[in-house]
Amino acid sequence: MNQPVRPLLLRALDGETLKRPPIWLMRQAGRSLPEYRELRTRAKDFIAFCHNPEMAAEATLQPMRRFPLDAAIVFADILLIPRALGQEVWFEAGEGPRLGPLPSLETLAGEVEASTERLASIGETLKRVRAELEPERALIGFAGAPWTVATYMIEGRGSERSAARSFIYEHPDILDGLLRILVDATARYLVMQARAGAQVLKLFESWAEGLSEDVFERVVVRPHQAIVAQVRAAGVTAPFIGFPRGAGALVESYGESTPVQGIALDTQAPLALGRRLQARGKTIQGALDNLLLRAGGPTLDARVDALLEGWGQGPYIFNLGHGVLPDTPVANIQRVVERVTGR
Known part of the structure; x- marks a missing residue:
C-alpha cells in the first residue's frame, strides 16, 4: 500500500533540508488576481466575504x-476575533479597517467561548478547501497575534500605533x-482551525517593531508561548510558524524562547540571521521584498537566487517578507514560482 504523501511544507517544518524549499506567498489568496477581484464584487462587504x-x-x-x-492559506482576516468578541469592526473602502470603542474587559472575557462559535464559518471554509486540495499541498490556518490585534482594538484603526504603545505604560x-x-480566544480559534483541516498554524505579529526588549517579551513572546501551550493542551500537534514582523535583533530571542517550529522573517532579515536560526x-x-516582487526584472531574479543559495542548505520555506501587493503583475509571481519550483 502506498504511503500517504507528506507535503513539502510539513517536511520543512519537521526540520528537513529539501532539494528545493516549499513555496507559498503571504496574501497569495486575492488582491493581485483578476479572478479574486471579480469574486470580491459578489460580496456585500469584506467581512461578509470572509464569513462566506x-x-x-x-x-x-x-x-x-x-x-x-x-501550500494554501485560508482566506480570512486577523480582525475577525475582535468582532467575534463583540467589538464593532468594519472596513472603509480605500482606507482599511475601523473598530468601535473598546468594550470592557469583563464584557470581552464573557464572550471568549461564544467567539469560537461565531467563527465557525472559517472552519467550514477550511473543510471545503481541504476536501479539494491535493494531499501533497498543505493547508495553513492563521490568526493575528494578540499584541497586533490589541493595537487595532485600542486605536480603532491601522496607524503608526503610538497610542497602543503608550497604552502599554x-x-x-x-x-x-x-x-x-x-x-484564550486565539488559542480556541486555532484549535478549531486545526480540527477543521489546517495542517500548519501561523501567528501574524504584524506590528512587532519599535518595542523595547522587556516590552517585546511581555506583549509578544509570552502571549505566543501561552497560545502554543493552550493549543498543545487541546491535543493539536500541527506545527506553528511565528511571524514577529519588524522585530529586528529580537527575532533571535523570540526563536530561543518561543516553541514555534518555523519563524517567518521580514524583508530586513540578513542571510546570516536566517542561518543562525536554522x-x-x-x-x-x-x-523576499514584496516591492521587488512587484517591480520584477533581473534584480528580482538575483534576489530569489541569493535567498535560495543563502538559506537552501537548511530547513527553509520560500516566501515574502510581507504580503503580495494588489498591483503586483501576475507574471512576476509566476516567474518567482517557476524559479523556485522549476515548473
Whole structure:
C-alpha cells in the first residue's frame, strides 16, 4: 500500500533540508488576481466575504489553480476575533479597517467561548478547501497575534500605533488583561482551525517593531508561548510558524524562547540571521521584498537566487517578507514560482 504523501511544507517544518524549499506567498489568496477581484464584487462587504465559506474557499483555491504552490492559506482576516468578541469592526473602502470603542474587559472575557462559535464559518471554509486540495499541498490556518490585534482594538484603526504603545505604560493592567483574553480566544480559534483541516498554524505579529526588549517579551513572546501551550493542551500537534514582523535583533530571542517550529522573517532579515536560526533548530521562512516582487526584472531574479543559495542548505520555506501587493503583475509571481519550483 502506498504511503500517504507528506507535503513539502510539513517536511520543512519537521526540520528537513529539501532539494528545493516549499513555496507559498503571504496574501497569495486575492488582491493581485483578476479572478479574486471579480469574486470580491459578489460580496456585500469584506467581512461578509470572509464569513462566506463558499466564496472564501474559492478565494483560497484560486492561486492554487494558477501556480504550483506548495501550500494554501485560508482566506480570512486577523480582525475577525475582535468582532467575534463583540467589538464593532468594519472596513472603509480605500482606507482599511475601523473598530468601535473598546468594550470592557469583563464584557470581552464573557464572550471568549461564544467567539469560537461565531467563527465557525472559517472552519467550514477550511473543510471545503481541504476536501479539494491535493494531499501533497498543505493547508495553513492563521490568526493575528494578540499584541497586533490589541493595537487595532485600542486605536480603532491601522496607524503608526503610538497610542497602543503608550497604552502599554499608561494602562498596564488593562493591556495585560486584554492580551490574556486574546490569548484564550486565539488559542480556541486555532484549535478549531486545526480540527477543521489546517495542517500548519501561523501567528501574524504584524506590528512587532519599535518595542523595547522587556516590552517585546511581555506583549509578544509570552502571549505566543501561552497560545502554543493552550493549543498543545487541546491535543493539536500541527506545527506553528511565528511571524514577529519588524522585530529586528529580537527575532533571535523570540526563536530561543518561543516553541514555534518555523519563524517567518521580514524583508530586513540578513542571510546570516536566517542561518543562525536554522543552526538552532528552527525552520525559516521569507524574506523576499514584496516591492521587488512587484517591480520584477533581473534584480528580482538575483534576489530569489541569493535567498535560495543563502538559506537552501537548511530547513527553509520560500516566501515574502510581507504580503503580495494588489498591483503586483501576475507574471512576476509566476516567474518567482517557476524559479523556485522549476515548473
